[in-house]
Amino acid sequence: MAEERLQKILAQAGLGSRRACETLIVAGRVTVDGRVVTELGTQADPATADVRVDGEPLHAQRLRYVMLHKPAGYLSGMDPRAGYPSWEELVKVPERLFVVGRLDHDSEGLLLLTNDGALAQRLLHPKHEHPKIYLVQVEGVPNERKIRRLQHGVMLDDGPTAPAKVELLATPPLGFGKPKSQQMGSGGPGEPPVRRRPTRWLKVTLYEGRKRQLRRMTALLGHEALRVIRISIGPLALGELRPGKWRDLAPGEVRALRDAAYGGHPPELDAASTERKTKLLLPNTIAIDGPSASGKSTIGARLAKDLGYLYLDTGVMYRAVAAVVMARGVSVSDEAAVTTLAEQVELQVLPATIADGRDVTVLADGADISWDIRKPAIERAVSPVSAYRGVRQAMVLQQRRIALDGRAVMVGRDIGTVVLPDADLKIYLDAALQVRAERRYRERLARGEQAILDQVLVELRRRDEIDSQRQHSPLAAAPDAIVIDSTNLSIDEVMAFVRQLLQRWTQTHQRH
Numbered sequence: 001m002a003e004e005r006l007q008k009i010l011a012q013a014g015l016g017s018r019r020a021c022e023t024l025i026v027a028g029r030v031t032v033d034g035r036v037v038t039e040l041g042t043q044a045d046p047a048t049a050d051v052r053v054d055g056e057p058l059h060a061q062r063l064r065y066v067m068l069h070k071p072a073g074y075l076s077g078m079d080p081r082a083g084y085p086s087w088e089e090l091v092k093v094p095e096r097l098f099v100v101g102r103l104d105h106d107s108e109g110l111l112l113l114t115n116d117g118a119l120a121q122r123l124l125h126p127k128h129e130h131p132k133i134y135l136v137q138v139e140g141v142p143n144e145r146k147i148r149r150l151q152h153g154v155m156l157d158d159g160p161t162a163p164a165k166v167e168l169l170a171t172p173p174l175g176f177g178k179p180k181s182q183q184m185g186s187g188g189p190g191e192p193p194v195r196r197r198p199t200r201w202l203k204v205t206l207y208e209g210r211k212r213q214l215r216r217m218t219a220l221l222g223h224e225a226l227r228v229i230r231i232s233i234g235p236l237a238l239g240e241l242r243p244g245k246w247r248d249l250a251p252g253e254v255r256a257l258r259d260a261a262y263g264g265h266p267p268e269l270d271a272a273s274t275e276r277k278t279k280l281l282l283p284n285t286i287a288i289d290g291p292s293a294s295g296k297s298t299i300g301a302r303l304a305k306d307l308g309y310l311y312l313d314t315g316v317m318y319r320a321v322a323a324v325v326m327a328r329g330v331s332v333s334d335e336a337a338v339t340t341l342a343e344q345v346e347l348q349v350l351p352a353t354i355a356d357g358r359d360v361t362v363l364a365d366g367a368d369i370s371w372d373i374r375k376p377a378i379e380r381a382v383s384p385v386s387a388y389r390g391v392r393q394a395m396v397l398q399q400r401r402i403a404l405d406g407r408a409v410m411v412g413r414d415i416g417t418v419v420l421p422d423a424d425l426k427i428y429l430d431a432a433l434q435v436r437a438e439r440r441y442r443e444r445l446a447r448g449e450q451a452i453l454d455q456v457l458v459e460l461r462r463r464d465e466i467d468s469q470r471q472h473s474p475l476a477a478a479p480d481a482i483v484i485d486s487t488n489l490s491i492d493e494v495m496a497f498v499r500q501l502l503q504r505w506t507q508t509h510q511r512h
């Protein structure tokens, strides 16, 4: 939010006229972020600054929390679209409220408005993922497979969507008017009504909010969204509030929102720890490469978890292509056919959506192949498949797009050399063949599979050879990668080493 003159902020908080508030400032009774301010021209951001009078927080005095049932055709954001009025036309209060979580101009339902900047920030922070529930009327009748795809997540232009809850409602929800398909155009007298496609209602719980996300998600599957109505944000429900009407939240609702936002931590403590975190400079993209079974996936996943970063094991994508090739009965040696499949298949690599021991959920054209990609037949097919130039091109494009937003740990064979040559930190993990074979062998036994150590060793050697001798993007350490040989190190020891690397990176980059 924009900065404003201090006397205006005080006046809006109900401390009297601007003139009266100027007297308070000059008398040295007002502090901003702990500093006494006596100058009248001082500006502050009312959404984030800690403004106090006689030591008492301003916000503790006049915080306002309002819910509005926004009708379609009103703007909730700052993007003034010609001809659309703003929500401010509907809610006339003296306080300067702002929107917590926008709604598209053509979407309806629960809009939360407040002047409590700290709470708004907490509620909007993507890390805290407060569920929002929407009723979505779509054109046509989505089948079960499409519902599942929406649930697992689909690939949008700006990256895959997070897993969501999606329910196909048997009947239109009560109280939201007739679905548009039933509002048949009457035509002229005696003319038959204009027929439209049937429609269905979905109840969707999202844990993220991107621009026009629901409309883009359903459109991708061929079902245009006709109405999108938000019915809850975290613990807050729209209930019976009619379109265009607003009300102040009840004290219990405010308490529930605060509990959800702060998750039981006192705000002060939490503010201090986020401040510490944001001050720490961290590498934005981290590349980890290395041969099979060098421990890169385990290390990469742990590192991403530590940092709260996105984690992508690119090997999974090549495995998925190999799995699709096998499933379609295409010959692994048919480069043209394999490449076409790699270019056409819609792959999604998501955090595990089912707790059955999987590391990740992998969908190929919506089908769950998370376990197929670990089968021995795929182990054999994946190296030849991933040696094809066209296959690599298709995968690298997707991988770069996923890393666009930064804050990512990406693991593979060519991340530091080809996919992200500008990665901030590059690590190359290696280990002696014998040790890697033993690791893979134990992994297989732990999964209840049969394995023979010597065979595993032969397979690994073969994959090493193909991966490092292929013509396109062979496995190699980037010149600026830090090589860690984990032959004699445990996972914890490697992790300790990686944390040291991070620390060193932070120190060097903080100084300059």
Ligand code: DC
Binding pocket: 292, 293, 314, 315, 316, 318, 319, 382, 383, 386, 387, 411, 412, 413, 414, 415, 463, 467
């Ligand atoms: O890491 P992994 O064992 O799951 O990888 C499977 C195969 O995918 C590996 O043999 C080579 C290929 N691969 C690749 O060529 N480039 C990558 N960035 C990742 C994997």
